[in-house]
Amino acid sequence: MRYVKTVIALALLLAVLAAPMAESDADLTITDTSSDAKFDTFNGGSLSFKVKNTGDACTIDVVVKNGSKVVGTANDCPIPAEDTATITVNMKDFNVAGTYDLVVTCTSDDPGNTFDGMDHFSVHVVVDKNVLSNWTTYVVIAIAVIAIAIIIYIKMREAPKKKPDMTFEQLEEERKAKMASKAEKKSPKTPAPSTERKRYLSEKKKKE
Numbered sequence: 001m002r003y004v005k006t007v008i009a010l011a012l013l014l015a016v017l018a019a020p021m022a023e024s025d026a027d028l029t030i031t032d033t034s035s036d037a038k039f040d041t042f043n044g045g046s047l048s049f050k051v052k053n054t055g056d057a058c059t060i061d062v063v064v065k066n067g068s069k070v071v072g073t074a075n076d077c078p079i080p081a082e083d084t085a086t087i088t089v090n091m092k093d094f095n096v097a098g099t100y101d102l103v104v105t106c107t108s109d110d111p112g113n114t115f116d117g118m119d120h121f122s123v124h125v126v127v128d129k130n131v132l133s134n135w136t137t138y139v140v141i142a143i144a145v146i147a148i149a150i151i152i153y154i155k156m157r158e159a160p161k162k163k164p165d166m167t168f169e170q171l172e173e174e175r176k177a178k179m180a181s182k183a184e185k186k187s188p189k190t191p192a193p194s195t196e197r198k199r200y201l202s203e204k205k206k207k208e
Helices: 002-024 135-158 168-186 195-207
Strands: 028-031 045-053 058-066 069-079 083-091 098-108 120-128
Touching: 028 098, 045 058, 045 069, 045 098, 045 120, 058 083
Parallel strands: none
Antiparallel strands: 028 045, 045 083, 058 069, 058 098, 069 083, 098 120
16 A cells, blocks of 8 residues: 555656646747837838747747738747747838838747747837938939039139249249340340441442
8 A cells, every 4th residue: 555655646746747847848938029129211120029938949930010911021030948039020121101010920830839828919110211212312412423523623624733843953044044035125136237228338438
């Protein structure tokens, strides 16, 4: 009888120990949801959250919906055993300005590791306008660059050309040459006697 009681006690103990182990294999918990997600019309944005795992390693799939429309996905995201993983869903194409209430749903790829009753959450997203997403901005920038280039070109053409550097001796020779040229212009030149005058003077000398 004593042995029967001992066997029963050991069986109950094993059952008690096995129960929490079985439950621990099914604990995936979503934490730290994206309450401060930033989106704009040029870059889109991304959503990040954490999944805590108290069981074996597994992977999960993530789907983001705006109403009935899927606007983002992340597949085969690894969740390490007995650890917490950060999941990021990149959504570059979600770039239409406005405010949205998105629903993020997670699905475990391992039937042994399931979410503990909450496999989804909602997040409020604001997509801000970014001036770089407007093509007219690039047109204005291009026109401004062209206008500046034209102004610089005109200023360079109007600027006086700089003389090449000269030595002191060269400058002195240039100065003397200019002074000599001015003096030559000022001094009157004696006109050469004409042929008639030469003949008159010759006849005059003969008579004398």
